[in-house]
Amino acid sequence: MIGISGLCKYFHRGSVNEVLALGGIDLQVRRGDFITVVGSNGAGKSTLLNCLAGSYPIDGGRIVIDDCDVTSWPEHRRARLISRVFQDPLKGTCGSLSIEQNLALAARRGRPHGLGLGVRRRDRDVFRRQLAQLGLGLEERLKDQVGLLSGGQRQALTLLMATLVRPQILLLDEHTAALDPKTALQVLELTEKMVAELHLTALMVTHNMRQALQLGNRLIMLHGGRVILDISGEEKGRMTVEGLLQRFYAVRGETFDSDRMLLV
Numbered sequence: 466m467i468g469i470s471g472l473c474k475y476f477h478r479g480s481v482n483e484v485l486a487l488g489g490i491d492l493q494v495r496r497g498d499f500i501t502v503v504g505s506n507g508a509g510k511s512t513l514l515n516c517l518a519g520s521y522p523i524d525g526g527r528i529v530i531d532d533c534d535v536t537s538w539p540e541h542r543r544a545r546l547i548s549r550v551f552q553d554p555l556k557g558t559c560g561s562l563s564i565e566q567n568l569a570l571a572a573r574r575g576r577p578h579g580l581g582l583g584v585r586r587r588d589r590d591v592f593r594r595q596l597a598q599l600g601l602g603l604e605e606r607l608k609d610q611v612g613l614l615s616g617g618q619r620q621a622l623t624l625l626m627a628t629l630v631r632p633q634i635l636l637l638d639e640h641t642a643a644l645d646p647k648t649a650l651q652v653l654e655l656t657e658k659m660v661a662e663l664h665l666t667a668l669m670v671t672h673n674m675r676q677a678l679q680l681g682n683r684l685i686m687l688h689g690g691r692v693i694l695d696i697s698g699e700e701k702g703r704m705t706v707e708g709l710l711q712r713f714y715a716v717r718g719e720t721f722d723s724d725r726m727l728l729v
């Protein structure tokens with residue numbers, strides 16, 4: 466479903482500050498894969514998602530989605546296929562608009578003349594039903610400004626907006642990292658539910674190793690801009706955090722180094 470081959474990405478190429486962020490990523494993602502992405506500091510996790518979404522131009526390689534070469538597609542064109550949720554809950558929603566206006570915008574994604582803010586009664590009923598699934602009582606607050614919501618409520622709403630028009634691919638970049646542990650867990654459960662119910666193909670960057678092992682059917686580990694571990698199915702099911710660290714050591718000959726990664 467997604468074919469990434471030889472993906473290379475430099476920052477500040479040709480200058481003294483040159484960084485090779487992705488050094489030839491090859492990754493075949495099957496339809497319905499829910500891949501958790503882990504890695505050390507600066508491993509290239511966010512850059513990979515940004516290149517996939519078309520936010521960054523790439524310096525080499527190809528990206529194919531559903532047999533269509535999207536390598537030269539700009540970000541807005543890829544946004545018809547790809548939805549994203551970022552770490553910052555403020556990024557995916559508009560705080561000055563109401564919940565229903567935000568949802569109305571999300572519902573028009575990919576359609577022409579997609580920026581109207583009008584909300585029809587029929588839409589409102591659908592929004593109410595969708596919001597009720599979140600279990601946060603937001604269905605009673607359709608006219609509330611999103612800026613009034615807590616970080617967790619806002620991130621749950623972002624997730625709903627990202628999937629309201631079913632995307633081919635859902636990209637989650639540490640989307641629970643800014644939330645308190647209880648809320649993070651709620652949003653993660655919601656993520657799992659949505660991915661399963663909508664049969665989404667998803668990549669989720671997380672700094673929590675245990676979470677990465679618990680969620681999804683496949684785990685990849687990046688280091689130095691390359692995929693150094695790719696496990697799925699039973700192998701992933703049996704894997705422990707200690708096992709992951711040992712595998713890292715076996716491949717790299719050094720201990721895993723990340724000040725942000727939760728290893729317990």
Ligand SMILES: Nc1ncnc2c1ncn2[C@@H]1O[C@H](COP(=O)(O)OP(=O)(O)OP(=O)(O)O)[C@@H](O)[C@H]1O
Nearest residue numbers: 476484486504505506507508509510511512513725
């Ligand atoms: N906009 C940018 N300009 C210059 N260098 C960048 C930029 N974004 C990322 N980099 C560099 O590219 C490399 C990969 O960064 P990236 O953010 O993808 O790593 P990451 O795995 O997401 O790291 P972390 O877990 O520390 O957030 C790093 O060396 C980083 O410093």
